Amino acid sequence: MGTFSNNQEANFVWGFHADLATVSCYAAGEVDDLILGRSKRFDALKRLLEMIHNSLVSSEVTASPQSLMDPTTAVAMNHALENSDPTISMNTVDELLVQSNLVAQLLERVITDPQKVKEGEREKLEDLRSLCLELSRSALACEEPIEDVQSQIP
Amino acid sequence: MSFLSHATNRIESVLASIRQLEGAEFPYKDSQDALHTIRELFERQLNDLMEQDENSSQEVVKEKCAFSLKNLFCCLPLLGFILRSTNVRNAFEVFGPLRDIARAVLEPEVLVSKRTTKLLLSSEWGYSPVTYPEISDLPGFVLIGLPAPESSNPLLIPLSGHELGHSVWAKRGLAQQFRTDIQKKILEYIKAHWTDYHTLFPNVSKPVDLDTILFARQTWLRALRWALEQAEESFCDFIGIKLYGASYLRAFAYLLSPNVSSPRSASYPDSMARVRNLVKAAKEYKFDPPPDYEDMFRDRPAQSLRPEDRFRLSAADDALEKIVDGLISKAGELVSLSGVSKPDTNEIKRIYERYRLVVPAEKCLTLADILSAAWEAYEDQELWSSVPNMTTDKNRILRDLVLKNIEIFHGEHILQNAQ
Numbered sequence: 001m002g003t004f005s006n007n008q009e010a011n012f013v014w015g016f017h018a019d020l021a022t023v024s025c026y027a028a029g030e031v032d033d034l035i036l037g038r039s040k041r042f043d044a045l046k047r048l049l050e051m052i053h054n055s056l057v058s059s060e061v062t063a064s065p066q067s068l069m070d071p072t073t074a075v076a077m078n079h080a081l082e083n084s085d086p087t088i089s090m091n092t093v094d095e096l097l098v099q100s101n102l103v104a105q106l107l108e109r110v111i112t113d114p115q116k117v118k119e120g121e122r123e124k125l126e127d128l129r130s131l132c133l134e135l136s137r138s139a140l141a142c143e144e145p146i147e148d149v150q151s152q153i154p
Numbered sequence: 155m156s157f158l159s160h161a162t163n164r165i166e167s168v169l170a171s172i173r174q175l176e177g178a179e180f181p182y183k184d185s186q187d188a189l190h191t192i193r194e195l196f197e198r199q200l201n202d203l204m205e206q207d208e209n210s211s212q213e214v215v216k217e218k219c220a221f222s223l224k225n226l227f228c229c230l231p232l233l234g235f236i237l238r239s240t241n242v243r244n245a246f247e248v249f250g251p252l253r254d255i256a257r258a259v260l261e262p263e264v265l266v267s268k269r270t271t272k273l274l275l276s277s278e279w280g281y282s283p284v285t286y287p288e289i290s291d292l293p294g295f296v297l298i299g300l301p302a303p304e305s306s307n308p309l310l311i312p313l314s315g316h317e318l319g320h321s322v323w324a325k326r327g328l329a330q331q332f333r334t335d336i337q338k339k340i341l342e343y344i345k346a347h348w349t350d351y352h353t354l355f356p357n358v359s360k361p362v363d364l365d366t367i368l369f370a371r372q373t374w375l376r377a378l379r380w381a382l383e384q385a386e387e388s389f390c391d392f393i394g395i396k397l398y399g400a401s402y403l404r405a406f407a408y409l410l411s412p413n414v415s416s417p418r419s420a421s422y423p424d425s426m427a428r429v430r431n432l433v434k435a436a437k438e439y440k441f442d443p444p445p446d447y448e449d450m451f452r453d454r455p456a457q458s459l460r461p462e463d464r465f466r467l468s469a470a471d472d473a474l475e476k477i478v479d480g481l482i483s484k485a486g487e488l489v490s491l492s493g494v495s496k497p498d499t500n501e502i503k504r505i506y507e508r509y510r511l512v513v514p515a516e517k518c519l520t521l522a523d524i525l526s527a528a529w530e531a532y533e534d535q536e537l538w539s540s541v542p543n544m545t546t547d548k549n550r551i552l553r554d555l556v557l558k559n560i561e562i563f564h565g566e567h568i569l570q571n572a573q
Contacts, residue, residue, distance in 0.1 A: 012198075017221075017224075017225070017228075022221055025214075025217045025218060025220075025221050026218070026221075028211075028213075028214045028217065029202075029214050029217075029218060032210055032211045032214045035211075036209055036210065070333075071337070071371060071375050071378060072375070072379075074368070074371065075368075075371070075372060075375060078368050090368060091367060091368060091369075092366055092367055092368065093365070093366050093367070093368060093371070094366070096368060129211060129214065133213055133214065133217055136217060137217075142375075146224060146227050146228070
C-alpha cells in the first residue's frame, strides 16, 4: 500500500490537516461525487483506506491489538460504526477489528472498480458515505475544541 | 444554500487578505512561500465548494463548509504570524544560522546544498515561545515565535531549539514510536493501582479487560494523550539542550522561573518534574547545569480536576517519568545525526574574552558557542564595571554585540560555503 508524503498531502483539497476527521469528510465527498456520477479522483478515499489499514487492519495490528492499534482511530471507528448502523454493537477490540476490516474491503473495492460498486452496490455506497461522515464527526469528538487549543499557554 | 455561500464568501475574503499581504516587503522569501502555500490551499477549497450544487448531499456540503471554517480558525493566526515575521522588531541576524540548524536537524540525510526546510521567525504578542500545534505540519516549514518584547534578545534564541523539536517530533513520527511504550506504562500503572482505578471505574471488572474491551480502553485514553503531549514537550526541551547546552537552561529560567501563576496544564510535566528532567538531560549530554538550578523553580498549583482525571494525570505523569530516558536518548541521537556541533567550553571562553573587550569574535564555530558566551557575559556582574556608562546600559550593549557577532558568524559561513 503506497503512502502519501507530506508534500503531496499539501496539494490535496484537505490541505495540511491530513487527520482522520478531515480526510473522512473529504472521503464522504468523493463517495457523494461517485453516486452523482461526477467523480474525478479518490485521493481522500485512498488516504482513508491507508489510515484504517495502518491503525486497525494491518497484520501487525491484528496480531497484537494491544501494542499497535491506534487508540484514537479505534474509538472514532467504534462510534462511527455504531452510529451509522444501529444493528452493529461491539464490545471487544476483536469485534472492532473485524468490522474495520469489512470497511477497508469496501473502500478497496470502491477505489479499484468504482463503476462496478456503483452499479451493483449502490446502497452500500450510500452507507459508506454516511459512515465517512460519522467517522469524521467521531474523530472530531476525540480532539480538543479549537477554541481551547488556541487559548493554551505553552 | 446560505451556509455554502457564507463559506465561499469567507474564503474569498481571506484570499483577498492574503493577496494584500503578498504585496508587502519580505526580508526573507520563506515568509512569502508560506503565504503562497496557504493561498493555494484556500483556492483549492474554494474551487471544491463551488462545485457543490443542489444535487450534492447537503450533509457532506455542510461538513465541508465546517472544515473550511476550521481552516480559517487555524490559518488566520498563521497569517498574522507571517505578517509579523516581516517586522523589524525581529532579530533578522539570527535567521540564517537558525535556518541552517533547522535544515541540519530535519534533513540530515540531504546534501547541505539541497536542503529545503523553510523558517518563519516572528515576534508574537503572547508571552511564550510558540509553535502552532494545529498547523505544525505546514509542510516543510518550521515556525518559531518569540514574545515581542524579547524578540530581539539573542539570549532567548536557545528556546528556538524547543520549537524546532516540535517539527522533529512530527517529521520523525515519534508519537507513533513512543505510543506503544507509553501505553504499556499506563496500563502497568493502572494495574499497580487497581483498587483506586476500580473505585473510579467500577464497570471495568478485571485488569485483563483494560486493553481488550472497548469501553475499558476509553477510560485511559485521555491519560495516554496527556502522556504523549508531555513526552513531546519533554523531547523538545531535550532537543534545545542538546543543541544549545546550558544556555537553553538559562533562557528557560529567564522566561519561566519561578513558575507561571496559573494552574498546571496536563499537557506539560509538572514544573519541578520538567526542571528535574532538564537537569537530567543536561548531565546526560555532558553539560553542567547552572548552580542551584532547581531552586529557581517551584510547581504550579494543581488544576481542579474530577477524581477520574486526577487518576489519569497521575498515570500520565508516571508514564513520562518511566520513558524520559528514552526521550533523552532519542533527542541526543537525532541532534548528533544532524552534525550540528555541541557547544565547546574553550570556544565559549574565547568569545566571552572578546565580549569583555566589547568586540565580536571572528571565526566562531557554532551559534551555540556565541549564545553560551553571551549568557556568561550577562551573568557576570563585574563585566564592564570599570566603565560606568556601560554598566548602566549593559544589557542593551550586550544584545547589540551578540547580534553583531551572529551577523559576522553567518557572513563568514556564507563565504566559507562559497569557496
